[in-house]
Amino acid sequence: MGVAMAALTGAWTAPAFAEDSIYIQMPTYRTGPYAGSGIPIANGMVDYLNMLNERDGGVGGVKLMVEECETGYDTQKGVECYEAAKAKGTVVFNPWSTGITLQVIPKAGVDKIPVLSMAYGLSAAAEGNTFPWVFNPPMTYWDGASGVIKYIADKEGGMDKLKGKKIGYIFLDAGYGREPIPLLEKFAGEFGFTLMQYPVPPKEMQNQSSQWLNVRRDQPDYMVMWGWGAMNPTAIKEATKIRYPMDKFIGVWWSGGEDDARAGGADAKGYKTLNFNAVGSEFQALSDIKAKLIDAGKSQTDAGKLGENLYNRGVVNSVIVAEAIRVAQEKTGKKVITGEDMRVGLENLKIDEARLKELGLEGFMAPMAISCGDHSGHNMMYVQEWDGEKWVKASEWFEPMTDVVKPMLAAAADEYKTKNAPWPERTEACAN
Amino acid sequence: MFYREAGQFKTSYEADQQVFPILQDKIGIGAILIIGLVVVPLTGSDFMITSIMIPFLIFSLATIGLNILTGYAGQLSLGSGAFMGVGAYACYKLTTIFPDANLVVLVLLSGFFSAAIGMVFGLPSLRIKGLYLAVTTLAAQFFLEWCFIRVPWLYNYNASGAIEVPERTGFGGIILSGPAASPLTRYFLVLGLVILITIIMKNIVRGRVGRSWMMIRDMDIAAELIGVRPLVAKLSAFAVSSYVCGVAGALMVFSWLGAAEPAAFSINLSFQILFMAILGGLGSLVGSFMGAAFIWILPVLIRFGMPAVGIDIAAETVEHTTRMIVGALIIFFLIVEPHGLVRLWQIAKEKLRVWPFPYV
Known part of the structure; x- marks a missing residue:
């Protein structure tokens, strides 16, 4: 059995993806007691990125390798997915569970994998100076x-x-x-x-x-x-x-x-x-998903569920990921980015009205911006x-x-820092 | 032919009472130790060490703990997950109070807290047996889980209600826990403790104390008549079992997960450990390792092995398939051999002994 295991792990460590693609692992849960909420989100996330692959050939001309990892909302399996994602070099990790987020927050900085916990996870992680590797836009x-x-x-x-x-x-x-x-x-x-x-x-x-x-x-x-x-x-x-x-x-x-x-x-x-996020499917990007994926039978989404609230929520998550990749490519001048580049991309992310229009998502979500010190943005709802x-x-x-929340977040971040001493000081430069 | 002890004569009592009296067994255990101590660290990827080997060793340890109680002393327990939790929370509190103390010492100490709690919940075992005892240990499970949620002192008043492992160094500046600890350090820490505790447990179960547990298990009235005190025997079983579970729990959080919510020590964990013990074989230490391997390693291998060998199916289908395969295999093995994997191993050894003849 030892030999078989060694052979299998060997297969994992070998680069399973081509050099000219960006690997993104998506932890999802289509099984278990939380599947009712997890399935539409998983569909939305995966569909948007696959649609970019089909329509634009990925982001900045680089294909996105999207792979799901089933967590069942279980922390043990979530950590396993994280380790697998790390081995395959994911550029971003979306835990989709507050429990899993808490586990990976301390690891993110060590492993150089940015964690995107979109409007969930640790609220205090909005303090970019304490948590340079964790992002929780559009709000906590x-x-x-x-x-x-x-x-x-x-x-x-x-x-x-x-x-x-x-x-x-x-x-x-x-x-x-x-x-x-x-x-x-x-x-x-x-x-x-x-x-x-x-x-x-x-x-x-x-x-x-x-x-x-x-x-x-x-x-x-x-x-x-x-x-x-x-x-x-x-x-x-x-x-x-x-x-x-x-x-x-x-x-x-x-x-x-x-x-x-x-x-x-x-x-x-x-x-x-x-x-x-808006509810409904009357957006250009969603029509593209329907045309390129659902009608072509390349998606698990039920056509009737396109545009439902949680589906669109998943799309928002992927919009943030895709836009951050684009920003990272611009900032670094590289096509195939790494987790460290992705962190820079997320930190400089700005999605304004004009950009939303370009994406075919006008009115789909509020404009949002992330900065070096503020990893959430405290955007509108x-x-x-x-x-x-x-x-x-x-x-x-x-x-x-925001005026009430911000000082509380700063205090909570400081508290986290003292409780988890020695917490590493931020060494990453602000690339704004 | 190859596995036969003919010609290996014992000339002293010491030689006769060794843990592994047969030469082939000694070679076998040596090979396993070399694989564990040398081959795996040298060849294993980080994923294999952190997601397969470390959890496997920790679950093996917890299963040994439960096996002491259920397999050797015959007291059915559904509270092992909670006892693991006690160890984890104790270790967390200890390391916040004594941040400079060596983590290994704290892990070993935290087992004593678990042992004390285990003895308290073991008291009903003097009056009730079997399924009724299972119900009281179930109460322990729920009560302790409630404590982990409702007593904020246990998790240092964290807003999230979870315990997060701080960075701790020891043995001359090596980082033992926290995100910066290398997988190999954590692996050797876990492996070292598992080997140490397994050796101690093996010697306890084959000594006077272990024999008194087995007597209680096989017929408590007869045992009492011979002179085994049920109070001492049962409570010591609870104490030793909870101690081992507690150490496993502390390792689970400090060396594997890195942080834990109370839900990590839920009844599901207790069942997971119980299934490992039953499937591996009750009343056997080797069985504990086999059960843990079967229930932990096999699903991970299927989950990540299927895509690796080119079977490209969706993630949730992999999950469903894994559950079906593992479930079917559990039923298959329990029908073929109700005494667990270890019994199959023993049968295989007996067959090997007379091979190539059907009998001698």
């Missing part, structure tokens, strides 16, 4: 939490109206759901509302009757949800069961899958979530509402409360 969970509170205050007619209100927070009791709590607690103290927490253990996420029984007893004025996978449809179903007013139930952007809201059927009408059949836009694009 803390931005999201501040956005929810801002939106609620807007509806109530001002921040001062929050006083005495009860806001319930139902969350997946893991790193992901616990991330925004420090910010929400701070806000509760500052604005005088009561924060009521309803943790949902991952094992019990399909059985939330006890949590919602408590919600019925406590009668919070608003409910905020940080859910993922099978937790979302269950929560929405339970909320309709206790007849919680759905227009006062607001989820984070990860609780906004079509299949999540569909579970509540017509009763879920009025349920809201944050979002940072909007609120969408379920009308019983599909998502509709329910607010204008608005900014998170």
Whole structure:
């Protein structure tokens, strides 16, 4: 067996890709309890990059070698995917799980692989000077939490109206759901509302009757949800069961899958979530995906699901990757870039209105920019509402409360640094 | 013909009581040690060392821990994942309190915390047996997992609720843990501890203590009548088993994963270890290694081997196929030999002994 293993590992270490292509490993999960959320995202990510290969011959004339690695949202397998990705020389790693992100954050700098955790993972990683290898655009969970509170205050007619209100927070009791709590607690103290927490253990996420029984007893004025996978449809179903007013139930952007809201059927009408990408398939780039891939049978995507919220979310992730590769190619003058070049590309990433138009994605997402010190950008979001059949836009694009979030992020980054001492100082130059 | 001990005479009690009395076995174990200590580090890629060998060794160690309790002492336990967690969290706390202490010492110390907790949850075993005991160890699993989530002191009040391994150096400045630790350092650390603990365990199970465990397992009333004290025997089994599991848990976080959420020590981990013990063979140390290899290495080989040999299928199909193949193989092996892989190995050895004749 030892010989067989040696032979196999030999096969892995040999360059499995041509010299004139860029290898990107995409950890995805199409199996397990989170597959409901994972499949559309995986499709969106892979389709956009493959479409670039088909339409433009890759980025800057270099083909992208896209390979999926199944994690099943499991941290052990995620680390295995990371090691495999490292061996094959991926230019960027997208963990797609807060748990896996936390594992790879310390490794990224050592292995020179930038980690792109798009609007998930460690909020403090937005501090580029502490975490030069980690990127979490377009915004962090803390931005999201501040956005929810801002939106609620807007509806109530001002921040001062929050006083005495009860806001319930139902969350997946893991790193992901616990991330925004420090910010929400701070806000509760500052604005005088009561924060009521309803943790949902991952094992019990399909059985939330006890949590919602408590919600019925406590009668919070608003409910905020940080859910993922099978937790979302269950929560929405339970909320309709206790007849919680759905227009006062607001989820984070990860609780906004079509299949999540569909579970509540017509009763879920009025349920809201944050979002940072448009829903729908009326975009040039998505039509190209349909023409080049779906109609040609080169994609796993069901034509009817093209343009759904989480699918488009996956596309956003790949837009960031592809654009960062383009910037990296420009900055370094190289065609085939490495992980170190990719880091420079991500750090100088700027996607403005004009660029979005060029990409055929006008209005698909808010313009975003990443800089040396700010790896998130704290970009804009909007609120969408379920009308019983599909998502509709329910607010204008608005900014998170960056002025509150930024100092907290800096403090959290410093805390991370001291807790994980000796944390390496940033040695990478700012190439702006 | 090749595997026959004829002509190897023992002239002293010492020679008769060796762990490997037969010359061929000694050669075999020597070859395995050379592969582990020399061949793998020299030829293995980083991926093979970090994703196959290190987890395999850690799971083997945890399986040995469970095997002490379930295989040798006959006390069914579903809490091994949580006991591994106790070791991991203990080691994490110890290294934050004593940042300059040698990591190896801390890993070995953290096992004692796990042993203490294991003994507490082992107390019910004096009254209840079998499936009922499994239920109380299941309670331990859930209670401890709850602690890992709900006691923020355990994870130093991290906002993420996870423990993250800091960089630690030892033995003259070698980086032992943290992201900068080289795979080979981590591998040798794990391998060294696994060899050390396996040798100690082998000598415990074939000595007086181990024999008292097996007596309790085979017939506790008879054992008691002969003079084995069930309290001492059962609790020592819980203590030793949890100690080994705790060390494995600490290694799992410090030498393999690098960070861990409480979910890493969930009931799934306990089941994974239990399956390794059952499939490898209850009451056998070699079986622990075989079970761990089967449940950990085989899926990784299938997962990454299929694309490597040119079978190009989608990632999730690979995952489904892996599950089907491994599942079918588990059923196959358990039907062919309910006593686990180690029994197949023993049968093979017996056949080899008389080969080329069908019997002697």
